[in-house]
Amino acid sequence: MGSKLRWVLLGSFALLIVLVLFGNSEPTIEDGSALVIELSGNYVDGITAPSLLNFFASAERSVLDTVSRLRKAERDDRIATIVLRIRDVNLGWGQVEEIRSTIAGIEAGGKPTVALLEFEGYGNAEYYLASAAGRVVATPGGHNPFVGLASEYLFYGGLLEKLGIVVEYERIGRYKSAVEAYAHTGPTDSNREMVASMLDSVEATFVGGIGEARGMTSDEVRAVIDQAPTSPEDFVAHGLIDEIAFYDEVISSLGDPEVVEAETFDRVSSESLGFEPAATFAVVYGTGPVVNGSGDRTSTGGRVMASDTVAASLREAAEREDIDAIIFRVNSPGGSPLASDLILRAVKLAQEAGKPVVVSMSDVAASGGYFVACAADRIVSQPATLTGSIGVFTIRPSMGGLYEKLGIGVANATRGARADLLLGTDALSPEAREVLKRDVEAIYSLFLDRVEAGRGLPRAEIDAVARGRVWTGSQALEIGLVDRIGGFRAAQEEAMELAGIAAGSDVALVEFPPPKPISQQLMELFGAQLKSQLPQPPIPPDIREMWAVLELFPPGRPMLLPPAWVTIH
Secondary structure, three states: OOHHHHHHHHHHHHHHHHHHHHOOOOOOOOOOEEEEEEEEEEEEOOOOOOHHHOOOOOOEEEHHHHHHHHHHHHHOOOEEEEEEEEEEEEOOHHHHHHHHHHHHHHHHOOOOEEEEEOOEOOOHHHHHHHOOOOEEEEOOOOEOOOOOOOEEOOOOHHHHHHOOOEEEEEEOOOOOHHHHHHHOOOOOHHHHHHHHHHHHHHHHHHHHHHHHHHOOOHHHHHHHHHHOOOOHHHHHHOOOOOEEOOHHHHHHHOOOOOEEEHHHHOOOOOHHHOOOEEEEEEEEEEEOOEEOOOOOEOOOOOEOEEHHHHHHHHHHHHHOOOOOEEEEEEEEOOEOHHHHHHHHHHHHHHHHOOOOEEEEEEEEEEOHHHHOOOOOOEEEEOOOOEEEOOOOEEEEEEOHHHHHHOOOOOOOOOOOOOHHHHOOOOOOOHHHHHHHHHHHHHHHHHHHHHHHHHHOOOHHHHHHHOOOOEEEHHHHHHOOOOOEEOOHHHHHHHHHHHHOOOOOOEEEEEEEOOOOOHHHHHHHHHHHHHHHOOOOOOOOHHHHHHHHHHOOOOOOOOEEOOOOOOEEO
C-alpha cells in the first residue's frame, strides 16, 4: 500500500471520529459574519459521499447541495456577506447556470455576495460564475485569458481505415452525427450547422449574462472578448472585475467579520432558521449513460442511469404517502432504448399513482436523456442544456482488415440467412444492412410515439425538429420540447403548482436512490484514490469519456446517444 493511500485511510478514520464526537452540535454564529464557500473541483448531479470524505481533492461535490447551502445562507440573518473563493471547477454549462443563478438571486434579494477569483487558465466557467456576484475580485497573481468560446471535436475515420477497420452504421436523421466520429474524417454540413447553432445559443447566454451582471451590452462584452484581456489589471480596465486583492484583504475590507467556513455552516439546522416544510418532494437522480440493470456506477467509477435502480426509486417515491411530488433530475446523454423505455414507464406509473413528475434538466438531457423525460408533467431546462437529439443510430465495426494486418486468421460458420449480423470481421451484405435499417427505424418510430404522447405535439411537428438534432434549452423552449427555462428552483416551483402547494412555501427534499452505507462509500473512494495514482494514457479527457460511454453498449445494437464529443469550452 502506498504512503499516500495510507495517509488517506488514517485521515479518513481520524476525521470520522472527530465528526462523530463533535459534528452534530449546532455551531454558534455571530451576527455580521461572513460565510466563505469554496467553489472548486468536480461537481455532479447525484448523492455524493458524506462530508467526512469531501476533504479529498478528488471527492465529488453535489450541485444541489451547493445550491441548498447558498439558499440556507440567504435565509440566515447572522450571515452578513457570502464570500465565494472560486478556483478550478469542473462544471457543465447547465450546472454553472444552476449555481450562478442562485448567486445572482441572493445578490438581488439584498444579501451582499463577493466572488474572489483565485484561478489561472482559460476559465470561462469560473469567470461566468464570479460575474453574478455583487462584487468581483481577482488575486494579483492570477490570470484568466478572456477569449470567448470554442468547440473542438475529433474524427477517427481516417485512423480506423489505416488500421483496416471498416465502420458501418445506420441512423435516422442527418443530424444524428455521433457515428461520423468513427466513419468520417470531418463533419458533414448538417453537423457543422448543428454545432454552429448550439455554439451561437450558448454564446448568447454567456455574453448576455455577463453583460447584465456587469452593466454592459452583449456587443460590448463581445468587443472586450475580441481584445482578449488576460491579467487582472486588464479585467479591471475593461470593467469585468471591480478590484484586485488577496483573500485576507477581502475579509479586512468587510470589517474583519467572524469567518464561518462552509463545513461549519453545514451544521446549522434548517429548523433553527424557521424552516417549516408544507410538503415533501422526492428528488430522483438520473445521471450518466442509460443502461439496463442496477447500480449507479461503472467498474471505472463513472455514473450511470441504470434502469432497475432509477425505476425502483421512482416507484418507491410514488408509493410513499408523505411524498407530494417528484422532481426527476436528468443529466444524461442517453444510451439503451430499452432501458430508457423502462425508466419512462416508471415515470408514467408514478403519475398514475397521483404524483406529479417534473423534470429538471442539468447539462445534458439528450437522446435517451430526453426519452426518459418526455412524459413528465413539466420539463424545465437551463438555457445551455443540450437536449432533444430525438434519433437513433447503430454502429458496427468490421475488424477483418485489422486481423489480416496482424496476421490473425478468422474462420466462421453461420446458420440463418442474416446471421452475418452476429459476426465482426466482414462487411455486411445488403440484406443484413436492411435488417439494421429496419431495426433503427422501428426504434425511431417508438421514440416519436413516446414524445407525441408525452408532449402532446403532432407527430409531423416532432419529426421536423427531431432527426437526431441537438438543441440548447433556449432553442428547445421555442420548439415545444421543454416548458420553462430555469434550474432546480424553477422545477420546484412547477412541482408546487402541480401539487397544490402555496407559492413561497418551504419544501423538504428526499433524495433517491438513498445513500450507500459509509463503509461502502469508503471502499469506493479508496479504490478511486488508488486508480488515480496509476499512469493515465495520453488521451484527452473528452475522448476517454466518449469511449467509456460507447464501451457500455455492444457493437451493432441501436443506441440513443447525441454527438457526445462536442464540448463547448
